[in-house]
Amino acid sequence: MGGREATMVLMDENGKRCDGRTVDEPRxxxxxxxxxxxxxxxxxxEFGDNKILVGxxxxxxxxPKHMSNTDTGILRVRYHMEPFSVGERKNxxxxxxxxxxxxxxxEALEPAVMLDKFPRTAVxxxxxxLQADGGTRCAALTAASVALADAGIPMRDMVAAIAAGKVADTVILDVNNEEDQAGQxxxxxxxxxxxxxxxxxxxxGVLTPEEYKKCVQVGVxxxxxxxxxxxxxxNDKYFGNSGD
Ligand code: ADP
Structure with missing residues (x-):
């Protein structure tokens, strides 16, 4: 991205993307x-070929105790990629x-979590x-939100995430790894x-003001x-038959 030459066809003459999706179709x-x-x-x-587990x-x-805050709780997040999550072993x-x-x-989760409800503690x-294919931060943020709700942490709202982007001068929804590498x-x-x-x-990457607005709209x-x-x-877990 950002000036890299596209060496593959990211969008064909019918407006189909490299994995066969239409412009506004998520994985x-x-x-x-x-x-x-x-x-x-x-x-x-599972978000396309991304596979991510959150606890x-x-x-x-x-x-250590000095990291606690008497007025509010604190949120700590560790994002980690397994060495086998990408093609070439990751350190x-x-x-x-x-x-x-x-x-x-x-920082994306903090506005949703009512940290003031549990002062002096940490979540x-x-x-x-486990497997990465472009867009792991969005998939991870989405799953983290569900895991926080599953833990019964008081929340103002969920945080849902997905990427918008631009390939072949066209605004698209949900950028995959190839589009991330070779797109605009x-x-x-x-x-x-x-x-x-x-x-x-x-x-x-670089967008015109119009493309920027369109990306935000498509992303939202x-x-x-x-x-x-x-x-x-x-719902499936708490009101369905998933049996967890
Ligand atoms: P995101 O996963 O949120 O899109 P990046 O844009 O930094 O974050 O990464 C894009 C993709 O590049 C990742 O989803 C993953 O598929 C790949 N990638 C990231 N780090 C590595 C790495 N160390 N080795 C190989 N591929 C990687």
């Missing part, structure tokens, strides 16, 4: 609430990218990327659908679709 998304016995809340998401622990005591030590994504996801969110722009968006507030917006509409699947995952 297949499957979300499951629960599943981890030892976590207070958990979720698993939530807390509210619990903060160690298991936290990379700069993982540290940045952990921070970005934490820990552990994100394990990638804009991950996190959105609280009931409060109608964006909590994550990043942009890698995509987040609303993701939100329906988040609700379904929680």
């Amino acid at each position: 297949r998304i499957m979300i499951k609430a629960g599943g981890l016995k030892n976590a207070d809340g958990s979720a698993y998401i 939530v622990f807390g509210p619990r005591d903060v160690h 298991p030590a936290p990379s700069r990218r993982e540290i940045e994504i952990s921070k970005v996801i934490k 820990d969110v552990f994100i394990e990327v 722009a990638d804009m991950p968006i996190g959105y609280m659908p009931n409060l109608e507030k964006i909590t994550l917006l990043q942009l890698d 509409d995509g987040c609303k679709l993701v939100y329906e699947l988040q609700k379904k995952a929680l």
Whole structure:
């Protein structure tokens, strides 16, 4: 992205993308609430070929104690990619990218979590990327939100996330790995659908002001679709027959 030459056809003459999707078609998304016995809340998401597991622990005591806040709870997020999650083995030590994504996801979740309800304690969110294929931060943020709700953490809203972007001079929804590598722009968006507030917006690439507005609109509409699947995952666990 950002000046890299496209060496593959990202959109054919019929407007079909490299994986056969139309411009505003998301990849297949499957979300499951629960599943981890030892976590207070958990979720698993498949977002195209991304596979991500999230465990939530807390509210619990903060160690070291000086990191706690007497007025409010704190949220801690660790985003981690398994060495086998990408084609070439990834070093298991936290990379700069993982540290940045952990921070970005934490800040995208904070407006939704009622941290003031549990002062002096911490809620820990552990994100394990088992398989990565572009858009892991959005998929992880979406699953983390479900895992927090599954843990019974008081929340103002869910955060649903998906990326908009630009390939072949066209605004698209849900950027896959090839489109991320060879496309013109990638804009991950996190959105609280009931409060109608964006909590994550990043942009890698160059857009005109019109394209920027269209990307935000396409991304927000995509987040609303993701939100329906988040609700379904929680409904399936708590009111359905999933048996967790
Ligand atoms: P996101 O996953 O949120 O789109 P990036 O844009 O940084 O975040 O990464 C895009 C994709 O690049 C990832 O989803 C993953 O498929 C791939 N990727 C990231 N880090 C590595 C790595 N160390 N080795 C190989 N592929 C990677």
